[in-house]
Amino acid sequence: MPTKPKLGQNFLRDAQAVERIVAGLGDLSGRTVVEIGPGEGAITGALVARAKHVVAVELDHDLALRLRVKFPAEKVTVVEHDVLSFDIAAARAEHATQGERLSLVGNLPYYITSPILFKLAASHAVLDLAVLMVQREVADRITAQPGSHDYSVLSVTTQVYGPVARMFTLPPEAFLPPPDVHSTVFRWRFAPRFAELEIQEVPFLRFVRMAFAQKRKTLSNNLRAAGYAPAHITAALEQAGVPPQARAEALTIDSFAMLSKLLAESDVAAPSAS
Ligand code: SAM
Numbered sequence: 001m002p003t004k005p006k007l008g009q010n011f012l013r014d015a016q017a018v019e020r021i022v023a024g025l026g027d028l029s030g031r032t033v034v035e036i037g038p039g040e041g042a043i044t045g046a047l048v049a050r051a052k053h054v055v056a057v058e059l060d061h062d063l064a065l066r067l068r069v070k071f072p073a074e075k076v077t078v079v080e081h082d083v084l085s086f087d088i089a090a091a092r093a094e095h096a097t098q099g100e101r102l103s104l105v106g107n108l109p110y111y112i113t114s115p116i117l118f119k120l121a122a123s124h125a126v127l128d129l130a131v132l133m134v135q136r137e138v139a140d141r142i143t144a145q146p147g148s149h150d151y152s153v154l155s156v157t158t159q160v161y162g163p164v165a166r167m168f169t170l171p172p173e174a175f176l177p178p179p180d181v182h183s184t185v186f187r188w189r190f191a192p193r194f195a196e197l198e199i200q201e202v203p204f205l206r207f208v209r210m211a212f213a214q215k216r217k218t219l220s221n222n223l224r225a226a227g228y229a230p231a232h233i234t235a236a237l238e239q240a241g242v243p244p245q246a247r248a249e250a251l252t253i254d255s256f257a258m259l260s261k262l263l264a265e266s267d268v269a270a271p272s273a274s
Helices: 015-023 042-048 061-070 088-095 110-122 136-143 153-159 201-211 219-226 230-240 253-265
Strands: 032-036 053-058 076-080 102-107 127-135 164-170 183-189
Touching: 015 042, 015 102, 015 127, 015 164, 015 183, 032 042, 032 088, 042 053, 042 061, 042 102, 053 061, 053 088, 061 076, 088 102, 110 127, 110 136, 110 153, 127 136, 136 153, 136 164, 136 183, 153 201, 153 253, 201 219, 201 253, 219 230, 230 253
Parallel strands: 032 053, 032 102, 053 076, 102 127
Antiparallel strands: 127 183, 164 183
8 A cells, every 4th residue: 555655654664663662661461552643553563462452543544444454443442533633531531441541652643743742741641651753853852951952842841741761763764665864762751740840831831932932042032022021030040040141951941940930920920922
């Protein structure tokens, strides 16, 4: 069957990589796993042998049909659906045992990587652990630490939902057809830090986007451009122990949290930037 490049169909052909991806999810006995974009079922096949149940979300009608033939319905529920509008919480209610949080795996369709990551972050309450394959450069940004050139909005907005760790990288030849890029697998454990840092999810994420708005500008200038009063910025930076000329890419998540709280508490109305 011809592949559909528009749907990011680059099928994994490396059996060892499949084993490493599934091993990254840990002990799956008794667990329910959601797979994003199962394609021809390379990863699904390895999951079936280990997990209690697999919910495989595939947009492509022909592939969904083939998956239903290939795997027994009592082990694999094939959902023909766009993952971006797929109801993860409903899948958990239907398939998982009481109180179980879902494992998640996917060699992602790269054209919608960021929307998928944001969707997963928003679904953190029902998720336990994800092992995901993305374009190498995206994994660089997701796993980057403060001070690194790759540290960005994506680093902070994924890591605030829980620790991320790179697993391994594959060359284009590991796929059929080979993509133009290298691919990296990373692990993401969902353990959001909002309560511990005493911050609220939505305002914090908005603050981080403002802080990184223009990467070449200092943090202070980005916050001014967002509408905060210069005197309050200076005071907040000093109180948080952040140098006045610092750029957003130097700040830890803890520092972002402290600054966002200090500025929210300042007597100037926080900007309503979207
Ligand atoms: N997991 C398979 C593998 O590793 O060989 C296939 C991975 S392939 C990179 C991405 C898969 O995601 C394709 O099967 C594609 O049809 C599917 N896909 C693309 N867009 C999707 C969407 N919006 N929702 C669900 N699946 C999608």
